Amino acid sequence: MIPRQMPLSFGQRRLWIAEQAAPGSLAYTTPMLLRWRGAVRVDVMRSCLDAVVERHEVLRTTFGTERGVPTQVVGEFRGADVEVVDCRGDAIGVDQAIRAELERPFDLVHGPLFRARIILEADDSGVLLVNMHHIVTDGWSVGILQDELVALYPALAAGDVSPLDELPLQYADFAVWQRELLTQERRSALEGYWRKQLSEAPAYMSLPYDRDPSGVESRDGNTFSFSLDSAVVDGVRALAREENSTLFMVLLAAYKISLSRLTGETDIVVTTSVAGRSHAKLDYLIGFFVNNLVLRTDLSGEPSFRDAVRRVRQTVLDAQDHQDLPFDMLVAAIRPPRRPQQTPFLQTAFVHQPEPIAQYHLGDLAVRPIPAPVAAAPIDLVFSFFEDTGIELQINYRVELFKPETIRNLSEQFSATLSAAVRQDEGGENDRKDR
Structure with missing residues (x-):
């Protein structure tokens, strides 16, 4: 399968430029941490994360250049980057595992830009840490991720298929659509307002x-x-x-x-x-x-x-x-x-x-x-x-x-x-x- 190469959205381009100025900066990491109580099924949790990454192409996207122009490259789904960290009986180890992941920089060219760590702190408790680069997510998206895990985990634990509806479009499609909406006429009108407002x-x-x-x-x-x-x-x-x-x-x-x-x-x-x-x-x-x-x-x-x-x-x-x-x-x-x-x-x-x-x-x-x-x-x-x-x-x-x-x-x-x-x-x- 040939990876899809698509233009960046306007917001992605701004973060891409910031990354060129400070490669590997931690300023644009977007983590989600969930502490669970109960007997987790690690295989099911891993399957849930796989399902999310397969469903949302942006989570398996990297960023390169084509003739000097940045592009987002949608890669083939090969599974989510998920690691199980066993810290049972070691509370300090849990904190160290969290910090170690959050202090790891992202590589926009090679990825992955979505990483997950299933951290076991006891037989009936642990922490799910999902770490993403901001160029592929935002605060609203973290809420979507949580909602999808809520729907996926019980379904997959019961041996059922994903209950989530197929997405009508992908993020790369939005990046193209965004350019079509911002016509030159519309852009000129908006720029005129902001020049006056910020004079x-x-x-x-x-x-x-x-x-x-x-x-x-x-x-x-x-x-x-x-x-x-x-x-x-x-x-x-x-x-x-x-x-x-x-x-x-x-x-x-x-x-x-x-x-x-x-x-x-x-x-x-x-x-x-x-x-x-x-x-x-x-x-x-x-x-x-x-x-x-x-x-x-x-x-x-x-x-x-x-x-x-x-x-x-x-x-x-x-x-x-x-x-x-x-x-x-x-x-x-x-x-x-x-x-x-x-x-x-x-x-x-x-x-x-x-x-x-x-x-x-x-x-x-x-x-x-x-x-x-x-x-x-x-x-x-x-x-x-x-x-x-x-x-x-x-x-x-x-x-x-x-x-x-x-x-x-x-x-x-x-x-x-x-x-x-x-x-x-x-x-x-x-x-x-x-x-």
Whole structure:
């Protein structure tokens, strides 16, 4: 069988270029870790992973060049890269096995870009670690992978065939389709909007760095986690309803205000991620669809918190209406100055993570996702949140650029901003009158 050679999607091309600049970087690994309780059938688990890789061509894809142009090469299915690691009775060995896999770089040319490790920690417990390069997957795709394992494991354990419907298309087909949709006329219109929206915008935010980022090559990362008080959560949700805004918009406003206070700037540029799945046929496809959306907000004039939320709301809505321009094309259209070790408009991001799943089942196995150790930070500062019983937040940061106390100060500034906004609302101050 001759491997299929197809063009890269726009998002894949951006990651491919990043990989050429830093081969083997760990900044773009996308792991999934599941801890199970119960008597696992290793043969069935292996068969499930084989079925997923056979089903999704992108998971057996590598990346080469044809006359200097990058191409994705869809390889013949020869089984998933699955290794069984027996650490029964050795808790330290489990952690070491996880870290050893997460610290292994990927090779885009030779692959594989999907690796799985079935780590046995006892006769009735263990960890499934699936590690993928971001060029073949995204956060939505990890959820698809989990859903498919939920369907496959009990079926294959019972000796049945896969219950999954055949996919209507593959990721490489999307890469071709994406080019057809982005006609020259559509691209010109989108570029025109973004040139106007980002005219004279700061391409590089002056974040509260502890070290000049231009001289730092390390992408080593760490994560700081915190949560909001329940009273603040209630107040923030009420404010969002009253302003006809989403929770994302309100929290983003607080983040932008915090950055403004810490940096002294009022022209605040933060990116976010959008799913990039504009058609229902893409909802069940593993692949890299996500796009970076640039959100620029003017906070000059000392706006009240509600005014800031309104400005952010309009920023987000307008950006979403023009989200189809791939980020690398946006940068090419704006032509901002270049700096070493940094990408224009992409120093900090604000992301709404999906609500974590506490536990589910693979047949007789009780499974719960576990967080992966942080190995790298793809950009300088990522502020994310998810809703559980309350609002949980995380700050992922490059450890060579920020001291832990700087990140803690940012979290405190953010929490204080929201607390003050809620207190003002509860006190009935004049912030309500201009609605």
